[in-house]
Amino acid sequence: MQPLVEVNDVTFGYGAEPVLEDICLHLHPGQFAALVGPSGAGKTSLLKLILGTLQPTRGEICIHGEALNGRPAPCVGYVPQLETVDWRFPVTVEQVVLMGRVRRSGMWPWPSAEDKERVRAVLEQLGIPDLAGRHIRDLSGGQQQRVFLARALIAEPDLLVLDEPTTGVDMRTAENVMHMLADLNQQGMTILLTTHDLNAAAAHLPWVICLNRRVIAQGAPDDVFTVETLNETYQGDMLVIHQDGMLFVQQKPHSHSYHDLMPSPVPGEVPSKLVEAKDGRFASTLSI
Amino acid sequence: MDALLQPFQFEFFRNGTIAAVLVGALCGLIGVYIVLRGMSYIGHGLSHAIFGGAVVAFVMTWNFYVGAGLWGFIAALLINQTVRRTKINADAAIGVITTASFAIGVALISRYRRFTRSFDAALFGNILGVSTQDVLVVAGVTLMAAAIIFFLYKQLLFTTFDSEVAQIYGVKTEWVDTLFALVLAAALIASMQILGVTLIAAALVIPAITARLMTDSFNRMILLSTLIGALTGFVGMYLSYHVDVASGATIVLLQATLFGIVLTITSLQKRAARRLIHTHV
Numbered sequence: 001m002q003p004l005v006e007v008n009d010v011t012f013g014y015g016a017e018p019v020l021e022d023i024c025l026h027l028h029p030g031q032f033a034a035l036v037g038p039s040g041a042g043k044t045s046l047l048k049l050i051l052g053t054l055q056p057t058r059g060e061i062c063i064h065g066e067a068l069n070g071r072p073a074p075c076v077g078y079v080p081q082l083e084t085v086d087w088r089f090p091v092t093v094e095q096v097v098l099m100g101r102v103r104r105s106g107m108w109p110w111p112s113a114e115d116k117e118r119v120r121a122v123l124e125q126l127g128i129p130d131l132a133g134r135h136i137r138d139l140s141g142g143q144q145q146r147v148f149l150a151r152a153l154i155a156e157p158d159l160l161v162l163d164e165p166t167t168g169v170d171m172r173t174a175e176n177v178m179h180m181l182a183d184l185n186q187q188g189m190t191i192l193l194t195t196h197d198l199n200a201a202a203a204h205l206p207w208v209i210c211l212n213r214r215v216i217a218q219g220a221p222d223d224v225f226t227v228e229t230l231n232e233t234y235q236g237d238m239l240v241i242h243q244d245g246m247l248f249v250q251q252k253p254h255s256h257s258y259h260d261l262m263p264s265p266v267p268g269e270v271p272s273k274l275v276e277a278k279d280g281r282f283a284s285t286l287s288i
Numbered sequence: 289m290d291a292l293l294q295p296f297q298f299e300f301f302r303n304g305t306i307a308a309v310l311v312g313a314l315c316g317l318i319g320v321y322i323v324l325r326g327m328s329y330i331g332h333g334l335s336h337a338i339f340g341g342a343v344v345a346f347v348m349t350w351n352f353y354v355g356a357g358l359w360g361f362i363a364a365l366l367i368n369q370t371v372r373r374t375k376i377n378a379d380a381a382i383g384v385i386t387t388a389s390f391a392i393g394v395a396l397i398s399r400y401r402r403f404t405r406s407f408d409a410a411l412f413g414n415i416l417g418v419s420t421q422d423v424l425v426v427a428g429v430t431l432m433a434a435a436i437i438f439f440l441y442k443q444l445l446f447t448t449f450d451s452e453v454a455q456i457y458g459v460k461t462e463w464v465d466t467l468f469a470l471v472l473a474a475a476l477i478a479s480m481q482i483l484g485v486t487l488i489a490a491a492l493v494i495p496a497i498t499a500r501l502m503t504d505s506f507n508r509m510i511l512l513s514t515l516i517g518a519l520t521g522f523v524g525m526y527l528s529y530h531v532d533v534a535s536g537a538t539i540v541l542l543q544a545t546l547f548g549i550v551l552t553i554t555s556l557q558k559r560a561a562r563r564l565i566h567t568h569v
Binding site: 051052053072073074076078080084085086089090091092095096098099100102103105107109135155 | 324438439441442443445446448449450452453454455456457458459500503504505506507509
């Protein structure tokens with residue numbers, strides 16, 4: 001089968017020191033994959049190489065078998081990190097989503113009837129049909145993520161690329177985002193994302209790629225998330241626990257407690273009326 | 289009634305008013321992009337750079353518009369490329385390139401003291417000196433800017449919102465940036481006679497931020513900013529005749545006053561809305 005994305009022996013660096021070295025990756029149509037690795041491992045650079053906004057120093061990147069050679073990747077929908085968005089910019093949800101149609105819509109400044117219909121349909125699909133007229137600042141974290149996902153989907157991409165979609169949102173929203181992406185994947189969308197949340201990746205994604213300047217390992221989470229691989233990726237002391245058919249990854253707990261770091265911490269105090277209420281949650285003041 | 293219409297009997301006043309309305313609208317329109325991209329300083333800097341170009345054009349006896357235009361466009365490109373290709377931030381790049389260019393103008397003026405032409409007009413604006421040819425140039429530039437913004441509306445909006453992501457979605461951002469630099473340089477040159485180098489930045493920024501306070505929609509911000517620019521251009525000209533104050537300064541002061549009023553009203557509205565929430569909770 002012809003891979004959708006091929007990264008062939010790619011090396012890349014901003015200066016003399018390479019940020020990425022000898023990267024080899026294939027992504028097939030319908031795959032759902034996560035790039036994991038510590039900050040500075042080159043995750044975002046690799047995404048930008050695949051998107052075509054950065055050029056490899058060595059090697060080549062092919063989309064649908066065709067080398068990019070400095071062009072932006074065709075047929076890709078991109079969802080940036082939420083924290084890179086200028087939330088004060090005067091645009092409504094509809095205006096943001098319409099940006100995704102920039103390649104396909106006509107020359108007139110206003111949206112066509114078809115454009116408007118597509119916006120309505122994609123917002124409906126993502127469960128936010130009533131938000132079209134809202135300013136982007138007046139949304140919750142989950143809604144913001146959906147709006148930028150809608151902008152990517154309306155471009156009718158073959159590949160969806162998301163930069164840390166679970167960063168900066170609360171745990172429940174992150175879970176929802178992952179389920180939404182899994183649904184999209186089930187409808188045939190190829191998805192590549194980066195994440196710091198190894199447990200979410202292990203629970204939701206069938207394919208993970210451990211990156212730290214090089215590809216340390218790639219495969220199913222059960223095969224890849226081993227203590228050896230994770231230690232090499234994160235240069236740390238990692239703990240992997242299999243329980244009830246689930247996989248948990250954690251940095252190994254330290255053998256010390258806060259007492260070792262702070263011999264005499266400033267004690268907190270629970271307001272006395274709460275303690276008097278005899279509620280178990282408000283036991284007493286900190287005893288040293 | 290006659291007293292009110294009196295200034296319009298003079299051709300210089302009619303020319304000046306048409307030019308002021310067009311320049312106001314033009315600066316209001318492109319000011320939206322300038323403000324939203326955080327480029328306020330570039331308008332200020334480029335107008336100074338163009339002043340250098342104007343003096344060079346005069347010394348070399350080139351046509352003013354061609355000389356100043358080329359100079360401004362090259363300065364804008366130099367700033368763009370410096371930011372793209374080096375570690376230097378935009379504000380520093382603008383500082384170096386435009387101030388050096390302005391200094392060339394000043395150096396030339398001090399070297400060739402035999403100038404017959406006064407550069408006061410270029411610095412502070414002189415509406416009395418607006419000829420029919422100048423009005424035609426302003427009208428042409430306004431038309432060109434409106435046409436480019438009209439047909440590049442979607443690409444410009446995306447590039448202004450997030451240039452890097454726009455590129456990923458297939459917008460040729462480098463082209464969009466270059467065309468916009470061209471429009472900006474042309475607008476600054478056309479405005480120089482009317483507002484003067486030192487006041488152009490205000491005419492670019494104030495209508496746009498006033499409009500921003502009034503709306504959260506990009507489309508409406510564009511319309512409001514253009515309207516505010518045109519209206520303050522007209523009223524400012526008229527006032528300047530009656531109170532006998534320099535036209536550029538009158539227009540800018542009028543815009544600043546309007547901004548103050550809108551700021552006060554919107555802050556009061558916000559406070560009232562907050563109080564409403566508190567009393568209802």
